[in-house]
Amino acid sequence: MAENPSAGSGQATAATFLALACLTYVDDGPDRWRAAVTLLADHPDLPRRDVHVAAATGDAPALAALLRADPGLADVRRPDGFTPLMSLAYARVPQDDAYGAARLLLDAGADPDAGVLLGGEAPPFTVLTGCFGEGEQGPGRTPRHPQGDALAGLLLDRGADPDDGQTLYNRMFGRDDGHLRVLLAHGLGRGNGGTWRRRLGERQATPQRLVALQVDRARAHGLTDRLALLAAYGFVEGTPADDPSPWSQTDLPPIAAAGTPDGVRALVAAGGDLDAKVHGRTLLHHAAWADDVELARALLDGGADPEVLDDDHGSTPLGWARWAYAAGTTALLGPVTREV
Structure with a gap:
């Protein structure tokens, strides 16, 4: 070497x-x-x-x-x-x-398929993963590469595997589907799984399961544009009952499925609770962290409380926005949140 x-x-x-x-x-x-x-x-x-x-x-x-x-x-x-x-x-x-x-x-x-197993866990963090960015720390701390889509297209044209499970996980938290448009156009969900499936075997999910998980996630959170995009490529089935998705939960409050501004407005019209917590936090916490100004504004317009504290950190949505370097939602929530 x-x-x-x-x-x-x-x-x-x-x-x-x-x-x-x-x-x-x-x-x-x-x-x-x-x-x-x-x-x-x-x-x-x-x-x-x-x-x-x-x-x-x-x-x-x-x-x-x-x-x-x-x-x-x-x-x-x-x-x-x-x-x-x-x-x-x-x-x-x-x-x-x-x-x-x-x-x-x-x-x-x-x-073009180079990657590492962070903590020894699959799926790998690949070159594509770095291009598309985001993840559990949020888009402010782990942003997309400024030329991420163009770089990803180049890598895919040179043979990179589009079935990038870590990218799909990292980008599932937001509403933007740019990564899916690039990956679907280059064969996401088709074939045998490429380089990393050969290297890792059953530790690496099949392309079909990766896409089925995306269908389940989009359906569970009311991401209608994502469902339409997946359907345009023929992907309409979620994971089977004998191999369920982590999002196949039926006991969540209605706000869990209102992940778009239109979904929020529909829930308001139906008299739903915008402050109901999902996994210890409100949808406004999520929107603040994701710097989703449009979603946060729809929640505030519908009457969501900007001062509800999450269960894990005892923080307001504004606190989540500040931690995540989310400039847009910090500016939106600052004037309507009392400092503690």
Whole structure:
């Protein structure tokens, strides 16, 4: 395996930069990325010396020079298992030419299906996962790559497996379907599961189950646009009764299925409770965390209480918005929430 041409204190500095610049899915956020930018300003030669830094900053000229000297660097791994393509896809610092840098790496033989098992658990966090972003920390802490859809299209055109279970999980919390449009157009839900199914076997869900779970999630939460998109590709069946989805619950309050502004307005018209809690939090908590201003406004207009506290943290929706770096819902909820 090729070695990255950096050594000593420079290697340590590069590792620090990458730890700050790239999503970790542990404790991400803008403060880390700003610290990475500051570190790079103090060490502007790092992209010319380290292939992962060159990729993370989208420095195509530096990357081209490194790959000319040693094409094997295209897939050299960091200690955490990240390849240069992953460093590029997971970086959330300004990048000069992310698309051009990705093409250079792919042309040099980089694996478009590269990924790691965080905590040893499937599904893998792949290059595609980094492009599409989001997840349990929310879109403010783990945002999409600014060129995520274009990069994902390039990776898929070069052979990446569209059945990316971690992407589907990370993006299921919001209402946007951009990731599904890209993946469905490239064969999501078809075939035998690709590289990671071959590597992991039964630990990796089949393409058919991955899509059935999306149908179940969309149906359970009233995501009508997502259901229509899936149906347009022929996916209308959820998981079977003998292999149920985690969302096949029947004891949830009606607000659980009102996951759109129209759904909220329909529930208001039916006299439903907008402040009912699902798993210890209201839909307004969720909208605040997801920075879904349209959904949050529909809830407030319908009479939702912005000062209800969640069961786990004792926090208002505004507190959730602030924690998640959700600028839109922070601005919306601030004037209507008393400070505690």
